[in-house]
Amino acid sequence: MLSNEPSAPALAPADRARYCRHLSLPGFGETGQQRLLAGRVAVIGMGGLGCPAAMYLAAAGVGVIGLIDGDRVDASNLHRQVLYGDADVGRLKVEVAAERLRAMNGSISIQAHPVRLQSENALAELSGYDVIVDGTDNFPARYLVNDAAVLLGIPVVHGSVLRYEGRVMVLATAGAPCYRCLYPEPPPAGAVPDCNDAGVLGVLPGLVGVLQATEVIKLLSATGGGLAGRLLLIDALGTRFQTVTVPRRPSCPMCGTREITSLMDYDAFCGHSGGDEVVRLAPSEAAGRLSSGVQVVDVRESWEWAICRLPGAILVPLAELPGRLGDLDASREIMVYCHRGSRSLEAARLLRRAGFARVSHVEGGIDRYSAEVDAGVPRY
Known part of the structure; x- marks a missing residue:
């Protein structure tokens, strides 16, 4: 006081x-x-x-x-x-x-x-x-x-x-x-x-x-x-x-x-803890799905992609996602990630609204993935 x-x-x-x-x-x-x-x-x-x-x-x-x-x-x-x-x-x-x-x-x-x-x-x-x-x-x-x-x-x-x-x-x-x-x-x-x-x-x-x-x-x-x-x-x-x-x-x-x-x-x-139909994955869970046939979508920018990426991912920057929905296979589960989780959550919600049934995003993004799962992934 x-x-x-x-x-x-x-x-x-x-x-x-x-x-x-x-x-x-x-x-x-x-x-x-x-x-x-x-x-x-x-x-x-x-x-x-x-x-x-x-x-x-x-x-x-x-x-x-x-x-x-x-x-x-x-x-x-x-x-x-x-x-x-x-x-x-x-x-x-x-x-x-x-x-x-x-x-x-x-x-x-x-x-x-x-x-x-x-x-x-x-x-x-x-x-x-x-x-x-x-x-x-x-x-x-x-x-x-x-x-x-x-x-x-x-x-x-x-x-x-x-x-x-x-x-x-x-x-x-x-x-x-x-x-x-x-x-x-x-x-x-x-x-x-x-x-x-x-x-x-x-x-x-x-x-x-x-x-x-x-x-x-x-x-x-x-x-x-x-x-x-x-x-x-x-x-x-x-x-x-x-x-x-x-x-x-x-x-x-x-x-x-x-x-x-x-x-x-x-x-x-603030709506950061659920309340929608997007599955939220911890980095360890995301690592387990990388070999399960899930479609991995990176919604960061190209300069970030050049620093690091998850195996098998495709790059679809968030701003381009609405116009590139046809590039994604709606019959497969889609796992979205970004740097620290905010863009991937927005992207996952967009995909849900567009009719994609199985969508998840990596909480904390590739930064948390590096910290908790694979220290070989560069952080920035």
């Missing part, structure tokens, strides 16, 4: 030297810096957004920064996740990030939480923080962060990126909307691609992450206006910025009527 009154002791001489450019700012000064040093911020997701946000919050002197992420560094992260290098591939992100941030500023507390935020642990993990930085990259996680924050009374600085576009907004402050006001219903599973499938310009998460850090600093220091109730839209390709007013919805079940009083199954809420 935010407080405008600093609880930190008077600044030490070393603090005055380190943060002197803050101390000279009109309207910020010593009181603003004390508020930062007394502040506690949770950064959820140490990816493209979390890395730059955490770096600037550490440099600014936020007293406690909690890093929450259960993932390990992958080579495909390195073009945008700027806390990591080649030697860090395979290591836990929060451990590497904590080392780098402590080296940047040894006078603050960096707390590493190598866990995946879930309904079962979210309230405990986030309790006690003043502000949350949402650096997650999928809808179930964003709804989870939002709901936990509203229940705990903690504001969220939301950020998202896709291709050449970014968004930033402050959620769940007093009188401001929450994520459910912005998106009352999640989009159908697979309808919105993620960065794994659609790509992202490497520098764009840096821009959005720095803007998130800016909003956190203003919230903690009670300085200036912010993006509460305003969605900032960034078009990096056209170098355009605009804001859209988003009002709080009185009928919102989370921050309006408050009828939601506990966390839920967010995969089910």
Whole structure:
């Protein structure tokens, strides 16, 4: 819960030297810096957004920064996740990030939480923080962060990126909307691609992450206006910025009527856990079917196909699938896969609607297949 009154002791001489450019700012000064040093911020997701946000919050002197992420560094992260290098591939992100941030500023507390935020642990993990930085990259996680924050009374600085576009907004402050006001219903599973499938310009998460850090600093220091109730839209390709007013919805079940009083199954809420007639296969199950005569369809792009593929697969990129249904044998079972599962689920549902009776998709895609079944399949 935010407080405008600093609880930190008077600044030490070393603090005055380190943060002197803050101390000279009109309207910020010593009181603003004390508020930062007394502040506690949770950064959820140490990816493209979390890395730059955490770096600037550490440099600014936020007293406690909690890093929450259960993932390990992958080579495909390195073009945008700027806390990591080649030697860090395979290591836990929060451990590497904590080392780098402590080296940047040894006078603050960096707390590493190598866990995946879930309904079962979210309230405990986030309790006690003043502000949350949402650096997650999928809808179930964003709804989870939002709901936990509203229940705990903690504001969220939301950020998202896709291709050449970014968004930033402050959620769940007093009188401001929450994520459910912005998106009352999640989009159908697979309808919105993620960065794994659609790509992202490497520098764009840096821009959005720095803007998130800016909003956190203003919230903690009670300085200036912010993006509460305003969605900032960034078009990096056209170098355009605009804001859209988003009002709080009185009928919102989370921050309006408050009828939601506990966390839920967010995969089910977002349609990521069944509810259709597509068979979902674990990678080990998919491996067992490769020799059973199943028709294997790869719906990735040709550049991905060139990196790796499953034995016997045919390439039909998702965008081409509606026009190439005649290339598939409707009398055989069809097993669809992609990089990490979102495109293959969309493709499998398309095939079901087109009348194909036996359709399955590989959960987690070829990336999870490599991790769990065949390490010889290159990951990217």
